[in-house]
Amino acid sequence: MCCLPSDSLVLSLMFFTNYAGTKASSYANINKDKAVISHVGIYLGNGQVLHTYSTESGGVRTNDITGTHWEYRFLFGGSAL
Secondary structure: OOOOOOHHHOOOEEEEOOOOOOOHHHHOOOOOOOOOOOEEEEEEEOOEEEEOOOOOOOOOEEEEOOOOHHHHHEEEEEOOO
């Protein structure tokens, strides 16, 4: 599937596409060059991302996104600096 940023890119922005399901196969045919960005987080290293997406989710939180729909939705990342 996709590759998470290397730990040398800690504190980089991560851009994600729309939710399409919990399986990697749900994202297999996504054209990353044309996909809509629907979510942004900050990469903390070791597969961890700092983000928020709803009050119900607990507000601002960190998650290990390795092997989850967040990893499959990941489009690209990089530093704003």
